[in-house]
Amino acid sequence: MLSYAELTPPERLLWDAFATGERVDLRTGDPASDDPAGGERWGEDRSVRAEVVRALVLGGAEARPGETPVVHLVGARITGRLKLVFAEACCVLRLERCWFELRPQLYAARLRATGFAGSHLPGLGANRITVEGGNLDLMHTRITAPGATLYDARLDGALLLQDAQLSNPGGVALDGARMEVGSGIVGDDGFRAEGEVRLPEAQLGEALILTGARLVSPGRAALTCRNLRARVLDLRAERVTGTVDLRHARVDVLHLPDADPPKAPTHVDGLVYGALEPHLPAARRLALPRHDPDGYRPQPYQQLAATYQSLGHDHEARAVRLAQQRHRRTTLRPAARAWGHLLDATVGYGYRPWLAGAWLALLTLLGAAAFAAGEPTAAKPDEAAPFNPLVYTLDLLIPIAGLGLRNAWHFTTPPLQGLAYALVGAGWLLTTALVAGVTRVLNRG
Template sequence: MDPKWEDDLQGEAERNLWAALRGRSLEYVEIGPNDPSAGASWGPDRAIRASFIKAIALGEATYSPSILRVRGARITGELDFEASRAVCPLDFDGCYFDEAINFEQFEASAIYLTRCNIPAGIKGSQLHTHHNFYLDGSSFSAEVCLKSARIDGQLGLEGAHLRQGSSLVAGAITVGQGAYFSGMRAEGRIHFGGAQITAKFDMRGAQLAGSASGEALYAPRIQVHGNLLLERNFTAEGTVDLTNATISGDLKCSGGHFKKGSIGETMERCLDLARVEVGQHIYLSDGFSATGTVYLADAVIGGTLNCEGGTFDNPADTAIYAPGIKVGRDVMLTKSTAAPALDQSGFMARGKVVLSGAQINAKLDFSGGRFLSSGEREESLLGRGMRVGSLIFDNNFLCQGLVDIRRTTIEGELRGISAVDPRKIKIAGMAYRSTGDTDDAEAQIAWLVQVTYSSQIYRQLASVYAAEGDEGAAKSVLIAGRESRRRSRKKPRRYKRYTELPLKWFVNYGYSPFRVLIWLGFFELIGGVIFIALSDDMTLAPLYKGSSVSAEGSSMSSWHPEFQPWIYTADLLLPVVDLQQNRFWIPTHAAEWLSAAFIIIGWTLATALVVGLGSVFRSDNRKDDWGPNR
């Protein structure tokens, strides 16, 4: 150290520090009580000039300390280390700094500024520490800038307080080990865009009040080679932006609270995970709450998306927006399996949940989930075109609005869908391999006929029963589908509700063709009895009057068959068969009208048989609508 320092020591604090330096005893130079909240009022006896500290840290002293430790001092003037290199680690505890600390392009072994009060903030662009950089418990009233800094050890701001008007700017920072912010309070923006964290990023219990721009944590393209923890009462009053982030471990937000706007207002994204890539799991569960939209569009998750017990509030708009999400394992929008039966703390979304185009390799589970909306005709759950391993509902599933899962492909089972109100669900084009339900075919059909009609939904269920070898159940489903189609006819084809009734009565829409024989037998019996009673009303055709009833030795014009009521009835009922009764005998009076009726009945039966069998044949050949079993 320049000899002038020894002759120019000012105050007790500097003399104590000089004495400790000479004696090589720097196990904390304690200047006074280390509560720096009132540091601005500390007198000269606790003051150390920043230039004096700098001279020691840069090795300009006669004696080079192994570490520079100061506790409870007031550092006056600007501590300017720009573009320099310290010869020892710096450790300040409970100190007050009158002016900003300049660490720009500064290189040090390690820096510890714990429980300090630094109102003017820190300038630390391109700072490089070979080990740790700790600001634990310190408070700031201006910007803390660590842009493009390189911390080879750990970065710590646990319990730090960024007062109103301050911010933490650490864009493109590189941290060789973990970054720890547990219990931090910030009333300004936290910026970690493009940061690279080699281990975990821990913000458990942090309180982020947000900034005027509406952002609480801005960290797009952050890379975390470990877990990112925003849990245990983590609170953000503004957007948490993790778009395009890469996280090799878990993203844990269980018990975290995310808020952007107030209920009743137009709310924006409170948690933005668009295009995020997570190697393991995402937890938005067990007390997680979001006021605003949780945005997961095109996110890629290697493990499970767990929302058990999470609350998502955005009643005027969308609560969860996750179109195109890709999940390697399960998506759980459920009540926790450990919760009591009457517990109402399970998954709840007030607002639309959008999963359209999602790809989920394992199960998508809605068991016990509650999907609430402002109106019964508004969509609460939109999942068109999803591809999932299995889809599960249960009796505790509640949805106030509509459920739209049209064109969804389920590689495995569809379980418990009958728990959904059939008047509120759209499933046209949905394909699955099994139902996994204990309900019999009658119960399944009773639910299905209340769903908005689509021929495919009946063919799909029938294909499942057929694949299981239950042809009877498959047939019952197809018949129910045709009946539902008939009943669903609307203008201008409403007349078909009635014209298709013969198909139902006579051949069961073509699925029971032999039923027409029963009807033929019935009408044959009725007709035979009627025409026996009305045999007096039957007259021989004029061409054959005077001819013999015996064909022996007679020409065709001199012979006619005897009237046979049973054969005559059959001749009327069989349009393409000539039994030589209807040609020779002409009905009169009441028999004339009844004969006409039996001819109509015969043609109706024949038409029903042909049309019914034709429609069944066409349905069997429409394989593209049958689903994965066909």
Template sequence: MTLTGVTVQGRLNLSQQHLAHGLLFRDCHFDDGVDLRGAVCEELIQFVGCELNDLHADNIIARKGFSVVDCQLRRVSFASAQITEDLRLSKSRLSHEVDHVALHGPNMVIEKSLRLDETWITGEVRIPFSHVGQDLDLRSAHLDNGAGLALDATSVIVGGQLRGDDGFTARGEIRLCWGRMSSISFRAAELHKPGGVALRADSIHVSLGCYLDQGLTASGTVRLVGAQIDGELACTASTFTSASGAAIEAERLVAKDVYLDRGFRADGVVRLVGAQLARQLTCTGGHFENPAGDALDLTGITCTGSVYLNQDPQHEQCFHAHGRVQMCGASIGESLVCSSGLFEFPGGVALDADGLNAVGDVRLNQGFRAVGRVRLSRATIGRQLDCGASSFVSTENPALDLTGLVGHGDVLLTSGFRAAGQVRMRDADVSRDVDLSTAHLEGTGTKVFDAFGLRVGGTFTFQLAQPPKAEVDVRFADVRRLNDSPSSWPTRQTSMEGLTYQSVSNIPCSGRIEILQGTKAFSLQPYRQLGKVYREASKTKEEREVLIAGLRDYRNRGKLKWPQRMWNLFLEHTVGYGYRLWRPFVIALALVVLNFPIYHTAEHHNLMESVGAKESQEHHNVKHCPTDFPCFNPLAYSIQLFIPVSNLHEVDKWVPDATRGWWSTFLLGWTWLMIIIGWLLAAALGAGLSQAVRRQ
């Protein structure tokens, strides 16, 4: 049956009717609407170009479909309808009041598609718990319900796609919670609910992909909390804005890939807390803006592939986060790539990856910039941490925090690496090399480099581009090889007590000693460590020079009282702290040679007097020796003066006769001085021998 241009006054009541034939209403006018509630329609029902107040089709059974095209309506109701073919409400206008239901269709069963394409609807579209066998088509549709729900599709099941692209616009919330569908597409759509939730798709299950890309604009939060997307979530080149909260809220999201890249922009935090991604997260060239707090929150994310927060090499768009980027406890199966990225959070932590676990590389290189602190404390990195040609600027220390880092590859702070703030590597454990070649450490606080307890399985290269202006602390660090330069160790601002290594670079021994003498606080351990390395390299001369310099420095900077300082000075010049035991013998020999002519002259001038001769014996002198009394021998006398424990029967038998004038008095004093020198040389030799035995 076809009716064209008919005006129906009153309500057209076809409720509970069995319609065996199709109906086509073309350009008709219905003053009080059409009632098809409970009707059974065996053929297609069509309204084309009609004007209706209300269309009531609750519980309708339409075996060949239902079509409303290019019509003007106020309200449509299809609650619990069963439609075997398509339900089509295309190119029409539903003009109800805001905050009222314009399309009421809960619990519908549509075996094919629900089409609302190119339709303008004022009021709410309500289709919760409905089942659509093929597509839910919203292409070019315009939904307007002010601050309320624009589309309520809670728990809807769509066998095909939900298509909201080609200029789709919604003012009000789109709700898809607990829905199931093969894919969602809002490409180039506009979703508006400022201050609220523009798209709420919590716990949705999408078997293919979710496409919020190609210029989509969302004013309000997009929620995908607990969503499961078996394919990709694509937000490429789209803009998400939230004035009061999160731009994207996707906690516990499960997906294969997530793309927030190449022109993506979010004004408000993007949260992927606890998300599980089977492949990769790509934020290449994305812009994240939330200067008051978190810009991108990836806390606890699990990503089997790589995470890209880097520059787009094709369009030269760099990743830019103005606000904190959180990655605490994140687990990445491959690499974290932040090359050429810009992370800004002045006065706070720009990148917080505390406890990060990355199986591959972590790349903060090739122009990477951080304004604010970067934390990788307690992170585990399977391969390299590359910070080459990067810049870390922070008004609060540390600018780069690698405390407790476990690195199974290299740590590279090279190629012009710059840190305006402290670099901290306390208790870090790096299996291979740590390289600071040509690095710029420009911090001006208490410490510019803190590597207390650092462990390096390979080479620790510390060759800075310029001398640092604050303290360098490598106390109790343990490295396999130390490859450094003298200018990298600031004078009186270097702490290296407890530093151990197995080999060193080819800095001359004198240069090494200058480095140790320029430490902030004195300790003998650095000298002993360097001496050990020289000894194992069979460089005994260098070993001796270093250890002597250490004991000399002990006198100059150690907390010694003045007697200890004097004893230290005496040991240095007599036995060289046990390293030059030949010196006492040379001194003694020189004095013997000097004393021999002195005492030989005294002998010939009768200035020596015997001691201990019997009074009954005839008076005797050096020229007339009494019987059983040793004669005076100037050579033996000179030798015995310097050997206190020996007894050549000279010094105890003969002394200068002080009664024979000033010369004999001087000679007596000289003799006592030689005896004292002999005892001192013996004491020095004993102390030197003791130190030599202790070293062995």
């Protein structure tokens, strides 16, 4: 048990200010000397033992009636380890622009609004914590190896990471697996992570915002949001080095950068979103499923097509589905790939049936011109209808003869005989491809 007589002068300032919630600021006013990066060199006049902070947070000093007690310390050198394992705080804790000698241990603590804004910490062990009635403020903080561990944490407010720098190269910079955050995680305005940011199965009441963030984890995952749930997911980061895992995440609105290919290889199988922002033509969004490191997966294409369909942009939805078939074709065996190329060229897998008409018109003009220059021979001269090169060509192209000239006339010269056989074969191929493509569309949407 600490006694007041044992406290140093800066500790007494903090102890006395606790009852009224006043801030104790130990800074000198010189920006260079007040930088927490050099806090290890601060002297006794700026040093506060972690056990003093712990005693106050646990109610070691009496609160003044009618006042709200707060531990609010700025510009201090925190010596020893701040240990609040399974503790229940009686007040708000704000340790700003401080330098910490050892990694705070807050495992399973029940805290009020808590902040380390602008401080330098050699890690932060806060897994399973509960923050009631406020935010966990890590704005402008510098947290080094082993990073910040917040898995299974429960926050009523938000996790604030603006301009924070979390550094654990080759490891995990922020472990927020299974977090539940009432508002969300705000990591914009210069947030930087060296090492993986892990948020699998996190439940965010509002948003994960990474606008302008820099996530650096070469050769491994930079951001893991597998099975994450949020209303808004904003991934317009300034830089991402490493992979992004969004598999089976569910969000209402997904904000993505306009980049082709994406800034980072992104796993998107099972990702579900209601809206995709900003709204761009399908050709600008196909990079998302096309560059998935897992290769071809049907669900990302179906999700993207459904998004355009819900907006009434049927043409864009068809473009996505056509791109899906082309990507799928790369996974097939040679014979199936060849058939796929034919379906693509003739009818666009059924999503461009007008191509069949274009091919039919081209072949009709080619055949009519060639047959008009030749000399046909009637099978039965006395019964044959007058020869018409255009009708004759159409009769060859239509799989089931019905115009009366295919069997009534023929050509004896090899080139025109070969053309006639080729047109019959082309007619069957066009018809088969059209039926197969349309059937594919009807069956798969």
